[in-house]
Amino acid sequence: MQTTDPAVTVSRAAAALAQLVQFRTVSSRTRSEVDAGEFEGFIAALPRLFPAVHATLELERVNGHALLYRWPGTDAGAASRPAVLMAHYDVVPAGDPDGWTRPPFSGHNDGTYLWGRGTLDDKGQLVAILAAAEALLGAGFTPRYDLYFSFGNNEETAGDSAATAAALLAGRGVAPWLVLDEGGAVAGGAFPGVKRPVAVVGVAEKGILDVELLTRDPGGHASTPPRMGATARLARAITRIERSPFPQSMPDVTAEMLRRFGPHSPAPMRTAFANLSLLRMPLTLLFGRLGNETNAMTRTTVAITMLEGSAGANVLAATAKANANIRVAVGETVDGTVERLRKIIRDPKVELRIVEGNEPSPVSPSTGAPWRLVEDCIASVFPEAIITPYIMMGGTDSRRFTGICGAVYRFAPFSMDAEARGSIHAVDEKILLETLDRGVRFYETLIRKL
């Protein structure tokens, strides 16, 4: 069907997403738990749903089930500005299906919403990209520069497919001018006092670090316990971590965000945000107390998870351990964080082991041509939104591309109210059909302007 009628594009996108949600592409760190058949089914469905894309674009598989498309541009000269649009199609488990209003893998379309796991995170974004490309191809459009779509299959488990895709492009000498992945969105009711929706574009993400804390003890019978056995020593370490939060600071990106909110905030905040140079420190301290989210914006955070000790009611623990899940603030390092943790615990008998550590990402600029292009496209499709850079608390596949691109942005062009944001990784995930429609329009606008 050769058409650019917006209504047709939308129904194609909705119909495609409804089908793609039905593949249970649940990712897991345990390979045997990944149902390869569902991933194969998903991949096999794409050419049927987006025939023009698959007739024109080159497609290769990366690392098994990740997909890398190349839409050849007309201008391959030295001044070429290739871009990469990203999404992922693996999803987190649906949890208890009885908790859902509509079955999680139904793709049920009730005329207003399309229901199911992955509609917002992140099959909806993948479909919006492909539907936009399909519509543009139908209108006879060819991009000026090479355009890549990189679709991940193991984002939810922090897998290595995106790293493989980035290495593949690097090996071919591709230096993207722009990379755009999931992350921020057009968020309604996200910031206290700011009435207009806020289009938050991630310019950086915190690092993720897991450190195992381990204590040892000869063990023995619980009727003759030693002083400061393995469990007590571990508990003291945890208490010390809890009592000594990491130092606070307000990153420049967060200050910039507050500046942009300023004119749209109620009077006292407006004044405060307009005088940030004077009030930066008091505001930072206030953020630490205001709530868990604002606190996390101003410092490295530590959450103690996976506590483990004695195996029996009357058995002393020979070892006790806990995991510290740490989100490393932008500008800090994994090594520096472990060093500080050691000082906070101040007990050489608590052994620290890095299980996995990812440095915080570099910060992409919130100025310059790639940023302005993203900003322009958001403004034209979401004129009601305040646009601002921000630092993401979570991780995305796009951090793997920061080595080959200086302008990596994290933004899904979807409006999400608090309820929608709360449904991600929870029950009743669903996308408004109108939201999907605007997502498609965003990518059409972006691809045309690239």
Ligand SMILES: [Zn+2]
């Ligand atoms: Zn995601």
